[in-house]
Amino acid sequence: MKKLFIFLFAGFLLLAAAVLFNTFRMESKQLQVNALAAPEIAPQALRHFQQALGYKTISNSDPSLFDSAQFRSFRKFLETAYPNFHTKLMREIVADYSLLYKWEGKNPHLKPVILMAHQDVVPIEEATKSMWTVDPFAGEVKEGFIWGRGTADDKINLISMVEAAEKLLSENFQPERTIYFSFGHDEEIGGKGAIAAATLLKSRNIEAEFVLDEGGIITLTKMPGITKPLALLGTSEKGYLSLELTVEEVGGHSSMPAEETSIDILSKALVNLRSRPFPSDLTGSTLEGTQYLGPEMPFVQKMAFANQWLFKGIIISKYEKSPQSAAMVRTTMVPTIIVAGVKDNVVPTVAKATVNFRLLPGDLSAVVIEEVKRKIGDERVKVENRMGFISEATPVTSAESEGYKIVDESIKRSYPQTMTAPFLMIGATDSRFFREISPNIIKFSPMIDPIGFHGIDERVSLESYKTALWFYEQLIRSTK
Numbered sequence: 357m358k359k360l361f362i363f364l365f366a367g368f369l370l371l372a373a374a375v376l377f378n379t380f381r382m383e384s385k386q387l388q389v390n391a392l393a394a395p396e397i398a399p400q401a402l403r404h405f406q407q408a409l410g411y412k413t414i415s416n417s418d419p420s421l422f423d424s425a426q427f428r429s430f431r432k433f434l435e436t437a438y439p440n441f442h443t444k445l446m447r448e449i450v451a452d453y454s455l456l457y458k459w460e461g462k463n464p465h466l467k468p469v470i471l472m473a474h475q476d477v478v479p480i481e482e483a484t485k486s487m488w489t490v491d492p493f494a495g496e497v498k499e500g501f502i503w504g505r506g507t508a509d510d511k512i513n514l515i516s517m518v519e520a521a522e523k524l525l526s527e528n529f530q531p532e533r534t535i536y537f538s539f540g541h542d543e544e545i546g547g548k549g550a551i552a553a554a555t556l557l558k559s560r561n562i563e564a565e566f567v568l569d570e571g572g573i574i575t576l577t578k579m580p581g582i583t584k585p586l587a588l589l590g591t592s593e594k595g596y597l598s599l600e601l602t603v604e605e606v607g608g609h610s611s612m613p614a615e616e617t618s619i620d621i622l623s624k625a626l627v628n629l630r631s632r633p634f635p636s637d638l639t640g641s642t643l644e645g646t647q648y649l650g651p652e653m654p655f656v657q658k659m660a661f662a663n664q665w666l667f668k669g670i671i672i673s674k675y676e677k678s679p680q681s682a683a684m685v686r687t688t689m690v691p692t693i694i695v696a697g698v699k700d701n702v703v704p705t706v707a708k709a710t711v712n713f714r715l716l717p718g719d720l721s722a723v724v725i726e727e728v729k730r731k732i733g734d735e736r737v738k739v740e741n742r743m744g745f746i747s748e749a750t751p752v753t754s755a756e757s758e759g760y761k762i763v764d765e766s767i768k769r770s771y772p773q774t775m776t777a778p779f780l781m782i783g784a785t786d787s788r789f790f791r792e793i794s795p796n797i798i799k800f801s802p803m804i805d806p807i808g809f810h811g812i813d814e815r816v817s818l819e820s821y822k823t824a825l826w827f828y829e830q831l832i833r834s835t836k
């Protein structure tokens with residue numbers, strides 16, 4: 357008995373020693389770069405942003421609502437506001453409204469860089485129109501914020517890039533590397549513009565060092581355990597799939613219902629699906645994120661992140677606690693549309709449900725579809741991808757890549773005391789179409805805790821705009 361106790365105690369000590377050893381060995385991955393103080397926003401730079409917000413470059417899901425005049429006048433506005441950008445760069449119009457600019461670098465042997473943003477914004481939902489405290493297209497500035505549809509998504513990026521380039525051009529600056537600017541016009545509804553731009557670059561055999569598009573932000577508050585500003589660099593993006601489940605059974609009069617109706621069968625299928633979620637795992641960008649965050653966290657969290665061989669289960673269960681973080685560790689699924697029946701006294705023949713999936717990198721759609729059929733386990737439920745549209749999750753960009761380092765360094769230089777970490781993007785961006793142009797795609801928007809993304813009172817702080825202008829200036833200067 358005593359022997360067993362000594363044996364167990366020794367085992368425990370060994371384990372504790374290993375855990376502590378790993379914890380203390382976990383070193384910070386943060387680049388040590390000092391920030392340069394950002395200049396105040398020039399009056400014309402602020403005016404340009406406000407003007408840009410006035411163009412209703414809206415992407416509606418109903419194509420008949422597309423207002424081409426808005427996109428044409430937005431293009432004209434860019435030409436007028438940024439004369440150097442339009443005389444010294446070569447511009448091509450792609451897919452009628454998307455814009456592709458080329459800024460020739462000094463050194464043709466270096467691979468180019470592609471900076472992306474999109475011109476379009478999401479519509480204002482009719483029901484929410486009266487809930488806005490400002491006119492969403494007036495570009496109002498108040499309480500330290502710039503307000504309006506498209507401020508955060510994504511005109512801050514587009515305008516800041518062009519504004520920074522215009523300033524550098526006026527100083528006769530020329531980058532070492534060639535820089536492309538790709539501004540899609542329909543990111544919110546599929547990204548045909550980005551597809552066309554990527555196809556064009558591909559046809560010219562262009563391989564980019566890296567691609568930077570909208571994505572993660574700088575957050576002061578959103579990461580528990582982190583007290584410094586945290587910049588999240590998207591290094592991969594989840595995939596997108598919608599499946600339609602259909603059940604067809606003999607319907608009839610509701611006074612003499614059969615034991616099981618199409619609605620019953622479909623309901624069971626949905627319950628079965630939802631009660632059997634896809635397994636969670638710590639992989640790819642999320643795993644890499646823990647290696648960047650761990651060393652900066654309080655002791656207990658650091659210990660957990662440093663000893664994933666032991667604490668992985670606990671870490672994953674923490675992620676699973678909120679819908680936002682659960683989406684980082686698993687393929688999610690949720691029914692979004694359900695259709696059956698037309699009359700209160702008729703049992704419908706057909707019942708249909710649409711289930712939307714967001715695929716974790718590594719979970720291929722074909723495998724997910726097979727899993728869904730298995731989870732439902734009922735041959736009477738037909739499972740089809742009727743929309744025909746599937747977007748697989750992207751590969752993971754290495755945080756060791758040159759592109760990641762350049763972006764990382766530019767962030768640290770433009771916003772003081774910021775730490776950075778890779779992360780998995782849940783939403784889709786235009787950059788997913790550029791994977792054949794570069795393996796290094798980074799999704800990051802240099803703004804600090806924007807408010808009202810796709811919603812009411814969308815706004816970014818003046819500090820965000822100042823930071824974005826400064827970030828793109830640092831980035832363009834450093835692309836050597």
Ligand SMILES: [Zn+2]
Pocket residue numbers: 474509510543570
């Ligand atoms: Zn966007």
